[in-house]
Amino acid sequence: QVQLQESGPGLVKPSETLSLTCTVSGASIRSFYWAWIRQPPGKGLEWIGYIYYSGLTNNNPSLKSRVTISLDTSKNQFSLKLSSVTAADTAVYYCVTGPYYFANWGQGTLVSVSP
Amino acid sequence: DIQMTQSPPSLSASVGDRVTITCRAGQSISTYLNWYQQKSGIAPKLLIYAASSLQSGVPSRFSGSGSGTDFTLTISNLQPEDFATYYCQQSYSSPPTFGGGTKVDIK
Numbered sequence: 001q002v003q004l005q006e007s008g009p010g011l012v013k014p015s016e017t018l019s020l021t022c023t024v025s026g027a028s029i030r031s032f033y034w035a036w037i038r039q040p041p042g043k044g045l046e047w048i049g050y051i052y053y054s055g056l057t058n059n060n061p062s063l064k065s066r067v068t069i070s071l072d073t074s075k076n077q078f079s080l081k082l083s084s085v086t087a088a089d090t091a092v093y094y095c096v097t098g099p100y101y102f103a104n105w106g107q108g109t110l111v112s113v114s115p
Numbered sequence: 116d117i118q119m120t121q122s123p124p125s126l127s128a129s130v131g132d133r134v135t136i137t138c139r140a141g142q143s144i145s146t147y148l149n150w151y152q153q154k155s156g157i158a159p160k161l162l163i164y165a166a167s168s169l170q171s172g173v174p175s176r177f178s179g180s181g182s183g184t185d186f187t188l189t190i191s192n193l194q195p196e197d198f199a200t201y202y203c204q205q206s207y208s209s210p211p212t213f214g215g216g217t218k219v220d221i222k
Contacts, residue, residue: 045151045159045202045213060210062116094158100206101149103170105158 002027004095004106012113018082022095034078035098038091050099085113117141117205121214127222134190136217138203143183147207150188154199
């Protein structure tokens with residue numbers, strides 16, 4: 001059973017970079033595609049992007065070039081960086097297995113963007 | 116991006132009812148349609164993939180159907196633990212997109 005756990009700061013200042021890590025257990029990071037999804041409070045779900053262990057990535061064009069997804073095979077982790085954040089980036093961020101349908105989810109972590 | 120539209124946005128139902136939720140895609144997506152259940156404060160859970168395939172461990176009272184642009188999620192014999200918000204999602208093309216959700220609450 002794949003288990004995912006997000007970690008990272010819960011508060012980020014506007015214009016700074018949001019950084020989150022997802023620790024994977026129960027599976028090798030080489031076994032799946034890995035993705036990020038977010039959900040603003042009280043709103044719907046938005047796909048951010050995915051990565052495969054080969055280094056292949058695909059990001060949501062709506063986030064333009066602000067997104068970087070990377071992985072660390074030695075730690076069985078993958079990460080999200082979202083630059084130049086604004087209040088609109090406040091959301092619960094989930095790490096999931098992907099790439100295009102999502103069978104395994106982390107519990108999610110709330111990241112608030114505020115001065 | 117492919118727009119996904121769910122209806123109704125919310126509904127009230129009783130335990131034992133049969134509930135149907137509709138999802139419409141902005142263009143044909145074949146059967147690349149998935150359904151999720153989300154309870155308050157908890158991560159979504161995959162129920163149905165490829166329009167009609169039941170994810171392992173999901174009760175058989177959940178079923179999905181449809182192809183092209185029109186899809187339905189049916190919950191037969193609604194149980195207390197089924198009160199939640201349901202989302203459809205297309206996996207036909209990138210970026211994958213979600214419907215706005217349908218909240219099922221207790222009548």
